[in-house]
Amino acid sequence: MIYNGSGEYLPHLRDDIPGIWEPGSWSLLGGGREAGDRSLEETVRRELWEEAGLDIPDLVPFAVEQALGNDGTTVPIHIFAAHWAGDPATLDLTEGVMLRWFRPELVSRLRMTPSTRELVRRHAELLQADSPGIAPPTAAGAATEARRPRTSSALARGGRTALNGIGVHLYVENADGKVLLGLRHPNSAYAASTWHFLAGHCEQESALSCLVREADEEAGLLIEPGDVELAHVVHLVDTPGGQPRMQMVFRARRWSGTPEIREPDKCTRWGWWHPDDLPSQTVPYTRTAIQGIRASRRYTEMGWS
Structure with missing residues (x-):
């Protein structure tokens, strides 16, 4: 409809x-x-x-x-x-x-x-x-x-609960302090041709399990749950009337592997970007989360006004 x-x-x-x-x-x-x-x-x-x-x-x-x-x-x-x-x-x-x-x-x-x-x-x-x-x-x-x-x-x-989607996102920096982002496929249902965290939606699993799975499936990165910490949360309604989403951004202190394109229908390129020089076509809440992490802020709300 x-x-x-x-x-x-x-x-x-x-x-x-x-x-x-x-x-x-x-x-x-x-x-x-x-x-x-x-x-x-x-x-x-x-x-x-x-x-x-x-x-x-x-x-x-x-x-x-x-x-x-x-x-x-x-x-x-x-x-x-x-x-x-x-x-x-x-x-x-x-x-x-x-x-x-x-x-x-x-x-x-x-x-x-x-x-x-x-x-x-x-x-x-x-x-x-x-x-x-x-x-x-x-x-x-x-x-x-x-x-x-x-x-x-x-x-x-009406006395009913609006279910919130749970998204998990990976924040990693290289030795130069640059953040890993992926360029989403032009035909992506969400944020086409836009730079975004390595991310996924929780299935019947914990958030950390989802993060570990998505890192491997999307980019071939191996992460141990003990090497990850919650860095920022964005509670988001990205369009009026859309489903509320709790976007959890986890920072990995250690990982192994080199980012590779494993799901070309979702991501066409991985790139390292300095937080002060992000590409103009960056998902807005991704940019907000990076700014929040740099400011040691743990929580942001977007789209609720």
Whole structure:
């Protein structure tokens, strides 16, 4: 479910072909999980790219709906919400007829399944609930004005917990006092063509175990957990309405190996940079964390105002 800063939604007009899901209807971009998909979020990212050439950095889980499949069975549909402000006419659409922005009150007039229309209504209400200055929903239940939500506060008012992603990052300096950064691949879902720490997301593992694993997998660096200390934490909301993230930066006092490109689809180059001369295209919270470490500061908040 894609929306923009004006409170419009971007449904997909499907081909009117018998036998496909919701033929000739306005629906959401998406598709089924394939064997190579490591997560449902990866499924969504793949489908967005395959169907429309869309690469959206932040996808926020929104709902799980039960839908009736073509064979009569009940299928769980995981819905993600994403903010995008582009022109759909510029997209390379490979399936369906068109993508078009609609105000919520116009969505109710489209040929669309009631469950999809209800998803839009609920999301629009969440926007309105988190933005008191926005006009209330119309009689049909659609918000007449909306802007991008600050999801964490909206959920908090509803008595629910907003889950925070946990990222781990490696801070190492060479003998010249330069910091190791990697240039992310131009097609990366996050921070494409930008310099960033060696980093990863915690799976079912401790933060230190994640750091040791990622250092080896991404760059061939061997690190002992006892040679690592927590140097800085950035509590981040990098886009309004995005998932809150706790970015933990660990400093390795010792390591072995020479940085090498082991995951070329993620990182195309490793480089050593002096903290006073970082490249202009550096991830903002990476730059902030480096500054914090040099100032012996342990914690920074970004994006919460």
